[in-house]
Amino acid sequence: MTEVIKVANLQQGYGKRIILNDINLNINNGDILGLIGPSGAGKTTLVSTIMGMLKPKQGTVTVLGTPMPNRKLLGRIGYMAQTDALYSVLTARENLTFFGEMQGMSKAELQKQIPYATGIVNLNDDLDKYVKDYSGGMKRRLSLAIALLADPELLILDEPTVGIDPELRQQIWKELHRLADEGKTILLTTHVMEDAEQSSYLMMIRGGRAIAQGTPDDLISQYHVNSVEEVFLQAGRDQDAHASND
Numbered sequence: 001m002t003e004v005i006k007v008a009n010l011q012q013g014y015g016k017r018i019i020l021n022d023i024n025l026n027i028n029n030g031d032i033l034g035l036i037g038p039s040g041a042g043k044t045t046l047v048s049t050i051m052g053m054l055k056p057k058q059g060t061v062t063v064l065g066t067p068m069p070n071r072k073l074l075g076r077i078g079y080m081a082q083t084d085a086l087y088s089v090l091t092a093r094e095n096l097t098f099f100g101e102m103q104g105m106s107k108a109e110l111q112k113q114i115p116y117a118t119g120i121v122n123l124n125d126d127l128d129k130y131v132k133d134y135s136g137g138m139k140r141r142l143s144l145a146i147a148l149l150a151d152p153e154l155l156i157l158d159e160p161t162v163g164i165d166p167e168l169r170q171q172i173w174k175e176l177h178r179l180a181d182e183g184k185t186i187l188l189t190t191h192v193m194e195d196a197e198q199s200s201y202l203m204m205i206r207g208g209r210a211i212a213q214g215t216p217d218d219l220i221s222q223y224h225v226n227s228v229e230e231v232f233l234q235a236g237r238d239q240d241a242h243a244s245n246d
C-alpha cells in the first residue's frame with residue numbers, strides 16, 4: 001500500500017477568514033475517499049488545497065510523496081472541477097484532444113483513450129457536437145471524461161454525479177470501483193448519500209471541521225445507527241451539542 005494523500009494539521013481559509021481547521025487525512029492507493037458535508041462546509045476548499053491551487057495557511061499537504069503546491073504533479077492527477085472548464089465553441093472531441101495534448105498525450109494514446117473515457121459517460125454518439133449545444137448534465141459528463149482521459153493515478157472529482165441520472169451514475173460507479181481495484185486512488189466530494197455509501201472511506205465536514213471519518217461500516221457501528229445518512233445527522237447533532245457546552 002502506498003500513501004497517496006496526506007493532510008496534516010491543515011488550517012485553510014481566504015484572506016483573514018478561516019474555513020478549515022485541524023484537518024488530518026491519510027489516503028492510500030486503491031482508496032475511494034468520499035468527502036461529504038453541507039453546502040459551504042469547506043469541501044471544495046479542501047480539494048483545491050490538495051490539488052495545490054491554494055497554499056495551506058498552516059499544516060502540510062503531501063500528494064504522491066510530494067509537498068503541495070507543486071505544478072509538476074498536475075499531470076498525474078485527473079481533476080474534475082465543480083464548474084465545467086470547457087470550450088463551448090469547440091466540439092467535445094476537440095475539447096478532449098486539447099486537454100489530452102495539454103497533459104502530454106500522444107495522438108495514438110488519444111485515439112485509444114477518447115472512446116474509453118467517453119464510453120464510461122455515454123457520450124460516444126455526441127462527440128462531434130459543439131459543447132455550446134450540450135445540456136448541463138452532458139457538460140458534467142464531458143468534464144468527467146476529461147478527468148479520466150490520461151488514466152491518472154489519482155482522480156479528484158468535485159461533485160461528479162450532479163445532473164447525472166441513476167443508471168449512468170451506476171455505470172460511473174462501476175468504473176470508479178474498477179479503477180480503485182487497479183490501485184488508482186479517487187477523491188470525490190458529494191452531497192448524495194448513495195455516493196457516500198459507495199466510498200471506501202468517508203470524511204464528513206461541517207463548519208470547516210472533520211466531524212467524523214472512517215469506513216462506512218465502521219462509522220455505522222461506531223454511531224450505533226443503520227445508515228451513513230444517520231451517521232452524518234448524529235455527528236452533526238454531536239457537534240452542535242459540543243458547541244453549546246463550550
Ligand SMILES: Nc1ncnc2c1ncn2[C@@H]1O[C@H](COP(=O)(O)OP(=O)(O)OP(=O)(O)O)[C@@H](O)[C@H]1O
Pocket residue numbers: 014019037038039040041042043044045046082
Ligand atoms: N475564493 C473564495 N474566496 C473567499 N471565500 C470563499 C472562496 N471560495 C469559497 N469561499 C467560502 O468558503 C466557504 C467554504 O466554501 P467551499 O466551496 O469550500 O464549500 P463546499 O463544502 O465545497 O460547498 P458546496 O457543497 O456548496 O460546493 C464558504 O463560506 C465560501 O463562501
